[in-house]
Amino acid sequence: MYTFEHCQDIINKELEDVSFKDSPVNLYEPIRYILFIGGKRLRPSLTLMGCNLFSDKIDNAIYPALAIELFHNFTLMHDDLMDKSDIRRNYSTVHKKWNENIAILSGDAMLVKSYECISKCQESLIIKALKIFNEAAIKVCEGQQYDMDFENRTDVTIDEYLEMIELKTASLIAGSLRMGALAGKSISEDADLIHEFGKNIGIAFQLQDDLLDVYADPSVFGKSSGGDIVANKKTYLLISALNSKDQELRSVLRKWIEKEKFDRDEKIKAITEIYNKLKLKELTTARIDSFFKLGLKSLDKVSISDNRKIILRNLIKRLIGRKK
Amino acid sequence: MYTFEHCQDIINKELEDVSFKDSPVNLYEPIRYILFIGGKRLRPSLTLMGCNLFSDKIDNAIYPALAIELFHNFTLMHDDLMDKSDIRRNYSTVHKKWNENIAILSGDAMLVKSYECISKCQESLIIKALKIFNEAAIKVCEGQQYDMDFENRTDVTIDEYLEMIELKTASLIAGSLRMGALAGKSISEDADLIHEFGKNIGIAFQLQDDLLDVYADPSVFGKSSGGDIVANKKTYLLISALNSKDQELRSVLRKWIEKEKFDRDEKIKAITEIYNKLKLKELTTARIDSFFKLGLKSLDKVSISDNRKIILRNLIKRLIGRKK
Numbered sequence: 240m241y242t243f244e245h246c247q248d249i250i251n252k253e254l255e256d257v258s259f260k261d262s263p264v265n266l267y268e269p270i271r272y273i274l275f276i277g278g279k280r281l282r283p284s285l286t287l288m289g290c291n292l293f294s295d296k297i298d299n300a301i302y303p304a305l306a307i308e309l310f311h312n313f314t315l316m317h318d319d320l321m322d323k324s325d326i327r328r329n330y331s332t333v334h335k336k337w338n339e340n341i342a343i344l345s346g347d348a349m350l351v352k353s354y355e356c357i358s359k360c361q362e363s364l365i366i367k368a369l370k371i372f373n374e375a376a377i378k379v380c381e382g383q384q385y386d387m388d389f390e391n392r393t394d395v396t397i398d399e400y401l402e403m404i405e406l407k408t409a410s411l412i413a414g415s416l417r418m419g420a421l422a423g424k425s426i427s428e429d430a431d432l433i434h435e436f437g438k439n440i441g442i443a444f445q446l447q448d449d450l451l452d453v454y455a456d457p458s459v460f461g462k463s464s465g466g467d468i469v470a471n472k473k474t475y476l477l478i479s480a481l482n483s484k485d486q487e488l489r490s491v492l493r494k495w496i497e498k499e500k501f502d503r504d505e506k507i508k509a510i511t512e513i514y515n516k517l518k519l520k521e522l523t524t525a526r527i528d529s530f531f532k533l534g535l536k537s538l539d540k541v542s543i544s545d546n547r548k549i550i551l552r553n554l555i556k557r558l559i560g561r562k563k
Numbered sequence: 564m565y566t567f568e569h570c571q572d573i574i575n576k577e578l579e580d581v582s583f584k585d586s587p588v589n590l591y592e593p594i595r596y597i598l599f600i601g602g603k604r605l606r607p608s609l610t611l612m613g614c615n616l617f618s619d620k621i622d623n624a625i626y627p628a629l630a631i632e633l634f635h636n637f638t639l640m641h642d643d644l645m646d647k648s649d650i651r652r653n654y655s656t657v658h659k660k661w662n663e664n665i666a667i668l669s670g671d672a673m674l675v676k677s678y679e680c681i682s683k684c685q686e687s688l689i690i691k692a693l694k695i696f697n698e699a700a701i702k703v704c705e706g707q708q709y710d711m712d713f714e715n716r717t718d719v720t721i722d723e724y725l726e727m728i729e730l731k732t733a734s735l736i737a738g739s740l741r742m743g744a745l746a747g748k749s750i751s752e753d754a755d756l757i758h759e760f761g762k763n764i765g766i767a768f769q770l771q772d773d774l775l776d777v778y779a780d781p782s783v784f785g786k787s788s789g790g791d792i793v794a795n796k797k798t799y800l801l802i803s804a805l806n807s808k809d810q811e812l813r814s815v816l817r818k819w820i821e822k823e824k825f826d827r828d829e830k831i832k833a834i835t836e837i838y839n840k841l842k843l844k845e846l847t848t849a850r851i852d853s854f855f856k857l858g859l860k861s862l863d864k865v866s867i868s869d870n871r872k873i874i875l876r877n878l879i880k881r882l883i884g885r886k887k
Contacts, residue, residue, distance in 0.1 A: 263712060365690050365693070384590040
C-alpha cells in the first residue's frame with residue numbers, strides 16, 4: 240500500500256505535469272508560484288490514501304486529488320489577500336509579489352482549473368465527484384465568512400467556533416477522503432464513514448494548530464510563534480478564555496486584546512499565563528483527543544480488513560502528535 | 564416558440580426560486596443583491612433560446628442557464644472590484660456597499676454556486692455542460708487578465724484586442740448558446756455551429772458597446788456617455804486611433820490620454836473629433852457588420868428548419884441595432 244510520503248511524491252510529480260498555458264503570464268505565473276512554494280500536500284494525499292483503502296490502483300484518484308490541491312491553494316491565495324498576510328511558507332504572498340487584482344483573478348482561474356480536474360476524472364466518477372466537491376467548496380466559503388465575521392465579535396461561543404472550523408477546514412478534508420473512497424469504488428456506506436472520519440480528524444487538526452501556536456514543543460515543532468495571540472485571532476483557546484467564568488481573568492484578557500500598543504513578547508507571555516491558569520492546554524488537548532477518537536471510530540467501522548487501515552491510522556496519529 | 568422577453572421572465576422567476584441560505588448573511592446577501600439589481604438576462608435567455616431551436620421543451624436548459632447567469636454576475640462582482648467601479652446599474656457595487664473582502668468571498672461562493680447549477684442539470688448533460696462551462700470560464704478569466712494588461716500598454720494591436728474580447732465576452736455567449744443547443748439535444752455539428760454563431764455575435768456586441776460609448780443615438784440609447792473616452796479605456800476605437808497612420812492625430816490623441824487634469828466634456832469632444840477624422844464610426848460599424856454576418860452564416864447552416872431560427876435571428880438584429 241501507499242505511504243503518505245509516497246502519495247506526496249505522486250502529487251508533486253502530477254502537479255508538475257498539470258499544464259498551465261504560458262499566457263497571460265499574469266494569470267498563470269501566480270498559480271504556478273503558489274503551487275510550487277511548497278505545502279505538505281496533505282489533502283490530495285488523503286484522497287489517494289482514501290482510494291487506496293479500497294483499491295490497489297489509485298490512478299482514478301489522481302484527478303480528484305489534483306482538484307482538491309488546486310482548490311486548497313486557491314483558498315490560500317484569496318485568504319492571504321483577505322487577511323492581508325504578506326508571507327506564506329517563507330515567500331511573499333501573491334498579492335504582495337504581484338498585486339491585489341492579480342491575486343483575485345489568478346485565484347478565480349485556479350478555482351476554475353480545479354473544476355477542470357473534476358471534469359477529467361473517470362467518467363463514472365465525475366457526477367459524484369462534482370457534487371462532493373461543490374458541497375465542500377461552498378462550506379469552505381461559508382467557514383471563511385464566519386471566520387471573518389468573528390474578527391469583529393467578542394461573544395463567539397465554542398459551538399459557533401467548532402461549526403466554523405468544521406466548515407472552513409474539516410469539510411475539505413472530509414471531501415478529500417470521500418472522493419478518494421469513491422474513486423476506489425467503495426460502497427456508499429463506507430464513503431460516508433470515511434467522510435465522518437475526515438470531518439472529525441479535520442476539526443482535531445485545526446484545534447491542534449490553535450494549540451501549537453501557544454504550546455508547541457520547541458524540540459518537536461520549532462519555536463511556538465504566538466502569532467495568533469498577537470493578532471487576537473479567535474482560536475479555540477482565546478474563545479474558551481473569553482467564555483470562562485473567571486471574571487477577573489476575562490477582564491485582564493480583554494484589556495490585552497484592546498491594547499493597540501504593546502510589547503509582543505509581553506502580550507504573548509501575559510495571555511499564555513491566563514491560558515495556563517484556565518488549564519486551556521489540558522482542555523484543548525482533551526477536545527482534540529475526543530475528535531480524534533470520534534474520527535477513528537468511523538474508520539474502524541469501514542467494512543474492509545483492518546490491515547488496510549494501518550497506514551492511514553498511523554499517519555493521523557503522527558499528525559495529531561500522539562504516541563499510541 | 565419562446566421569445567426573448569418570455570425567456571427573460573422565465574430566468575427572473577427561476578432566479579427567485581434559487582435558494583440561498585440565510586447565513587452567513589455577509590456571504591449570501593451580496594449574491595442576492597447583485598442578482599436582483601437588474602440585468603437583461605441576455606446570456607441565460609440565449610441558453611433557453613438555443614435549446615428552443617432544437618426542442619419545444621426548454622426545461623433541460625434551465626439549470627445550464629442559471630449557471631451561466633450566476634457565473635456572469637460573479638464576474639461582474641469581481642470585475643467591479645478590480646476596476647474600482649462604484650456603480651453598477653445605478654446601484655452601489657458590492658465592494659462599496661459592503662467591503663472588498665466580502666466582494667471577493669461572495670464572488671467565490673457565487674462561482675461555486677454556478678457549478679452547483681451544472682451539477683443539477685439532467686444527468687446525461689452534466690459532463691458535457693461541465694466541459695463547456697469550464698472552457699468558457701477559463702477564457703473569461705484570460706480575457707479579463709489581457710484587458711487589465713492592456714491598461715498599461717499603448718501598443719495594443721487590433722488583433723490582440725479582438726482576441727481579448729473573444730475571450731472575455733464572446734466565449735461566454737458562445738458557451739451559453741452551445742449549452743442550450745445540447746440541452747435541446749442538438750447533434751454536435753449543430754452545437755458547434757451555434758457556438759460559432761455565439762462567438763461572432765458576442766464580438767459584434769462588444770464592438771457595438773465600444774461604438775455606443777461614443778456614438779449612441781440619443782433618441783434610441785439615451786445620451787452617449789463618453790465614459791470609455793474619459794477613462795482611456797482601450798476600446799476598438801481608441802486602439803484603432805492609436806494604430807492609425809496619421810502621425811499628427813496620433814500625437815494629439817496621446818497628449819489627451821496622458822493629461823491628468825482635463826475638462827471631461829472637452830476631452831470627449833476632442834477625442835470624438837479625432838475618431839471622426841479617422842472615420843472610426845464607419846470603420847467600426849463595418850467591423851460589427853462583418854462579425855454579425857459571419858455569425859448569421861453559422862446560424863444559417865444549422866440543420867433545422869428556417870422557421871425555428873427567426874426569433875433568434877431577429878433578436879440579434881435588434882440588439883445589433885440593424886433594421887434589415
